Amino acid sequence: MKLIITSVYFILIFFCTDSESNDDKSYVSLDVIEMNVERVNDNLFRWIKFHPDSEFPCLRLEILEAGSNALIKRKNICNVYDEALKVTHDFKKLSFLDTYNLSVESQTLTFELELSLLSQNVVNMNCSIKIENTDFSPLVCHRSESE
Structure with missing residues (x-):
């Protein structure tokens, strides 16, 4: 009985100490529809475009350390301020979104x-x-000139 309790205790410690938050995990998302990596200054810059109909219809920007690819900074663009209407447009609440060029x-x-x-x-x-x-x-x- 003592052996079973000790075994369960060690299993719980292993799973509790090894867990990472979802923000820290590196994983492949099927919602990614386009991405690019370029060298900027001494680091790498990566942008990742997610499908506009997904749970995360954002544009993710990342600065990575060249060589190790360690994440230096991440910024998610999930909304945009519209100066003409004085309102912030949340990408999740739009009926259509396209990010291009x-x-x-x-x-x-x-x-x-x-x-x-x-x-x-x-x-x-x-x-x-x-x-x-x-x-x-x-x-x-800024709104495009044609408007």
């Missing part, structure tokens, strides 16, 4: 967004974010 030049990621609001209005935005050595600048988005 992602490119990195001069340590800045630029991309375009097409947002279909629940009111059936379509908003097109140009966005940019600067990639620094260990952090990101705030996201800046």
